[in-house]
Amino acid sequence: MRKLTSLLVLACLLAACSPDPDPGPPPATTPAATASSTTPSAAASNPSTDPMYLEAVEVYKAYFAEVDKAEMSGFEPESVADAIDPYLAEPLKGLVESAYQGDRELGFRPKAESGAKITSMAPNPGIAREGSITSLRVCVDASHVTMVDKASGQDVGTGRKTYNEVYFKREKAQLKAFIQDSEVVNRCPM
Structure with missing residues (x-):
């Protein structure tokens, strides 16, 4: 049961769903999760035209x-x-796969006819994590998606709106996301 609960929590965090219709305010971000430094791509005079941002x-x-x-x-x-x-690179790749496997194992499926949508993206100049070379701010809306249990047909979670900061690095010359900090929001802050 403990493994099941852990997988459900991880899956809901990554998929922006929540089994509780009103979970209250999102948890506070720790200082370690928001540590920043200047990234090489922050030097562009217009970050939204930076080739590395566009690639990200x-x-x-x-x-x-x-x-x-x-x-x-x-x-x-x-x-x-x-x-x-x-x-994706580790650790984000493993977290996404684990969340996917958890939902799959639990027998979840989306009730909606369309999935989550990216509602906005913007550069995150000057912000880095663990050696990242560029980062994005991304808002995702999954509020119209309901996850149901395939076996029982019961609703198990409803999508949320999330604000994400995504960090990228090169892996064998390929740009990959490797860290994503997500926060449930009522409306996109950008």
Whole structure:
């Protein structure tokens, strides 16, 4: 039961769902989670035209589309690891795969006809984590998505709106997201 609860919590954090219709305010962010330093791509005079930012946007959109496609199929693929490998590095890759496996194991499927949507993206100039070379701010709206248990047909969670800070690094010359800090929000702060 403990493993089941842990997987559900991790899955809901990554998929922006919540089994409680009104969980209250999001938890406070710790100082360690917000430690920052200047990134090399922050030097661009207009961060939204920085080639590394534009590359990060494409990487994030591709990763997001792969996970959304797998989730909307009712978690039919046994794994998303191969599909997300070109876009994510550890530890984020393992967390996304673990959340996917948890939802799949629990027999969840989306009730909605469309998945979560990226509502806005922006550069996050001057902010770095653990050697990242660029970062994005991303708002995602999954508030119209309800997850149901395949076996019982019961609703198990409802999507949320999230604000995410996503950090990227090069892995074998390929830009990949490797850290994502997420916060449940009522409205996108950007």
